[in-house]
Amino acid sequence: MPSPSPFVCSACRQSARILRTSNAFSKRRYTRPTFAPKPTLDLKHIRQNPGLYKQNCLDRNYAPYAENGWRILELHEQVVAQQREAVELRRRNNVLGRELKKSDGGDHRARMLEEARALKGKLAEFEGREKLAQDEMEKLALELPNLSSQHTPVGSEPAVLGHINGNTPPTGKGNRSHVDIGRSLDLLDFEASATTSGWGFYFLKNEAALLEQALIQFSLSVALAQGWKILTPPSLIYSHIASATGFLPRDQNGETQIYALAQPQNQTQDAKASAAGLVLAGTAEIPFAGSQANKTLLSTSLPLKVIGPSRCYRAEAGARGMDTKGLYRVHEFTKVEMFAWTSPPSTSRQTPSALDSDFEGGFEGGFDTAEDAGGAESQADVVFEEMISIQTEILTSLGLHARVLEMPTTDLGASATRKIDIEAYFPSRTAIDDGYGEVTSASICTDYQARRLNTKVKFADNGGARSEDPTEERGGANRGGIRRGGGTAFAHTVNGTAMAIPRILAALLENGWDEVSGTVVVPGVLRKWMPGGLGRIGGGRV
C-alpha cells in the first residue's frame, strides 16, 4: 500500500495496520450504486482452499475473517443442496402439471392444486434464500485480504533487504528537528495552519514551497526518462471506487479514515448529486486504479505504467500522538504516485493443479502461484522491481540514507500480496525506530483491485493456459460476452510512491542542516528547479 502507507511510519506500523487493513473489519458502510463496477471474486478458489484463506487471515491479523472461507464453503454447499432439492421439486411440479391437465376435478385435483401451490411457494423461497446466500458469500469474499506472497515474512517483523547511501546512519547530523529548522529559516508555518485548518496542516514558505515544486519535477523526470506516462488524476473520488481499490471509509473502531464530503441538507437534486458519495483520495492509487474500471486492456499494451502528482488527504483519526508535530504525519500533502497494470502470469491461480503443486515451500513462504515455483518472473514482479529501482534512484540522488524493507504479513494493505517499504533516516527521530521513518512504499496487488474494478486483459493470441475465464463464478455461464477462446483475465496491478513531499522535505531539512552555518544544503539534483540554481537555504534569502 505504497499509497496509504507513504504516510505510515514504521514506528506507527501498528496504527498503519489499523488504518488500512482493519478497515475491512467493519461492514460496508456505503451502498454500491448501480453504475459501480461489479466485483467478480474467485469464490471457487476460496471454496477449494478455505484453510489457506484462514491461515492467510491469521497471518495478516484479520482474525475476525479467518472463518470467512469456511463460511463461504458452507453457504455454497447449502446452495448446492438446495439447488438439488429444487430440481426434485421442479420435477414433481412438472409431474403435477401434467396430471392436473389430465385430471377432471374432485378431491384429488384440489389436493394436487394445493401441492403445486406449496411447491411454488417453496421454490420462490429457495430462490430468495439463494440470492441471500450469494450476497452473503460475496460480502464475505470482499472482506478477505489478498493472499500474501512468498517473499512476505509472516508476522509483524519486516526483513531488511538492503540500505541506500551507506549501511549505517550518517553520524554527526545532530538531532535538530525539521520543525525547528523550518522555523529558524522561515520555511514552515504550523501556527497559521492551526488557525486556518487545525492540527496536521501546514504552510510551506519560501524555499520549502519551491522545494515542493522541485521534488515534483525531479521525481517526474526520473520516471519519464524511463518511459512512464504522466497523468494528473482528480482527488475527489466515489467512495465505491475507493472501497474497490481496498480503502474503506471507516476502520473497525468506526473512526473515519477517509474524508468524505458532507451531504448537503435540503438541497436540490443537482447539489446532492454533486457531492453524492464522494471522498477525498488518500492516494492517487485510487483514481489511477479507478481510471481503468470496466475496461479491457490489450495484453500487447501492457505493462501500462503511469505516474502523476496529486493532493492527498488523510483523516488520520486516532493517529495523534508523537507524530502530531511537524510534517511527518499530516492531513493533506502532495504525492507523486506510480501505478501499473500488468498481464497476469501465464498460469493462474484458477488452475487448481497449479495451486496444489505449488505448496512444497509450505504456507509460510506465502501462497503464490505457479510463476514463483517455476522461477519465472511475472510482469507484475518486473514492474514492481522497476518501481523500487526508481524509488532507490530518487532517494540515492537526494543523498538520503535509507533502508529497504520487505514488509511482513500483518503490515500489508488489504489489496497487497507483497509490499516493500523504504525508510529514510531522520536525525530527529533517533528515539523511534533508530530514526528510520517510511518515505516510500510499493505493493503488488495481483488481481485484487482488477476483480473489484472489473479491469480485464485481452490476450492477442490464445495461449492455451490463458483461456481462463474470469467470469467463471458469475453464475457459471459466460457473462458479459467474454469469449472463452479469446483469452481474457483480470489485470494485475502494482503501485508505488515516487515522492511523498512533506516527509522527504522533512528528511532533507534534517539531513541537510548545518549547525555551524545555520543553513540547509539543497541536493544537487534539485538545484536545476530552484531559482538561480540555489544550493543552500539560509544566510540571505533569494
Added chain:
Amino acid sequence: MACRCLARRIQLLNPQRRSYTRPPNAPKPAIDLKHIRQNPGLYEQNCIDRNYKHQARNSWRILELHEQWQEQQQQGRSLREQNNHLRRQLADAASRSGDAEGGTKSTDKKDSLLEEAKVLKERIGQIEGREAAIQLEIESLALELPNLSSQHTPNGEEPEVIGYINEMPSSNHTPRSHVDIGAQLELLDFASAATTSGWGYYFLLNEAALLEQALIQYSLSMALARRWKVVSPPSTVYSHIAAACGFQPRDQHGEQQVYAIEQAEKDKAKPALSLAGTAEIPLAGMKVNSILEETNLPLKVIGASRCYRAEAGARGVDTKGLYRVHEFTKVEMFGWTMPPLSQSTAHGSFGDADTAKPPSTVLFEEMVEMQKDILGSLGLHCRILEMPSTDLGASASRKIDIEAFFPSRLEHSGGWGEVTSASICTDYQSRRLGTRARTARSGGKGGLEWPHTVNGTAMAVPRVLAAIMENGWDEPTQTLAIPTVLRPWMGGIERVKKG
C-alpha cells in the same frame, strides 16, 4: 477559477444566514458599525447597485437597532442608579437595625427594599439580555453587507472593456474544442473521470499533465522575478475562515457552493472544515489575529493549490470539458498593504477624491500587470474588463477580470471566457480576520490600523490549458503548438502530435 457568474454565485449573493457556527477560537470580526450608521443611505445604494436587494435595508435596521440599544443602555443606567441607591438604603437600614427603636417597622422597610432590589436586578438582567441580542443582530446584519464599490466600478451588469492583449488570431478553419483536440491527441480523459468521480472531473494525460506543471512553474517564476514570496497553503480550511474571507457555504438559492467535509457524529461540536475554492482563503487566513509591521508592507505572496468548487446549479453549457470543473490547480496571488492615508478612502469609494494612489491600488495594478505578462507571453488574445457592481464578490471593492478568446466558445459568449480575476478587498477581510498593521503615522508610537488585502489569479490551470489547446491547434498538421515560454519545463517539446 475566476469565472464571473460563478464568482458572483459563490461569493456575492449570500443573503443567507450564517449556517456555520463561529467557534471560540475564531477571529472576532470588527466591523465599522459607526460608518454604517453614519451612512445608511450609502450602504443601501451600494446593496442595490450590487444586487444585494435583501440586504439593502440592513444599514437602516442597524441604525434603528443601535437606537434601541442606546435606549436600553439609558434604561439600564437609570436602573443601576436606582439599584445603587437601594443598596445604600439597605446598608443604612442594616446599620440602624441595632437601635432600640428598630423593631418591626424597620424590618418591614428592609423587606420591601429587598423586594424592590430583586425586581430591579431582574429588570437589569433582562435589559442586558436584550442589549446582547441587539448587538448580535447588528453584527449579523453588518456581516451580510458587501464591501463598498470603488469609483472605478461601473454600476450595473455591464463590464467596461479597458484593454486588449495580443491580436485576434486569424483562422481559416472551423474552431475545434479542446475536448476534441484532447481526445485526438490523447491529452484529456473525461470518461475515466466520470467513472471515478462523476461529471466535472478529468484526467490530464501526457503533454497536458506536463503542461499543467509547466504552467505552475512558469507563473511562479514570473512572481519570483518580482520578489514575491512563495507559499504552499492547505486546501482544507475551517468554514468560519472561508466565511470571514467572504465565501459563504450556500448561495441565495440555498445551493451548496462550497464542499464541506463530513463530520462524525461525535465530532459535530468541532469546527467544520471545507475545501477551499481558492487559495485566497488560506492565504488571507495566514494572518488571522496577527499584527503586520508597516515596514513589511506590502506583503506579497503567491502559491499553487488544489481548489474545489461544488458548482451546484452550474451545469449546462459548460458541463463538457475543462471550462467548468469541480477540482483544479490554481496559482494565486495575495497581498496585504497599508490602508490609504485619508480616512475617506479607507471605505473604498464614493467620493474618493484622493490624488495619491492608495497602496492597495498600486499592488492591484502590479497583479493585473503580471496577469497581462503571463497571458500575453502565452500568446493568448484577451480582453481586460473593469467588472461592474453586480459582479463583485462580497469582499471586493474593485475587480478586474481578464477573458481569453476560446475559438470553441464563439457562439456561446463571443468566444470570451474568464481566465484571471483580481480584486481589492480594502479592509473587508482584515476586519473579519483580525489582521492589523502597526503603523508609525497613527499616533506616532505604533497605532493599529486595518491593512487592505488584494488578491488575483496568476494561473487557473485547466482554463488556460483549454485556451492554449484551442488557440495552438493547427488544423492542417493536426498538431498543437506549445507556447515558447513553457518549453523549458516541457523537455523542449515544441509541438504535440498524435501518437
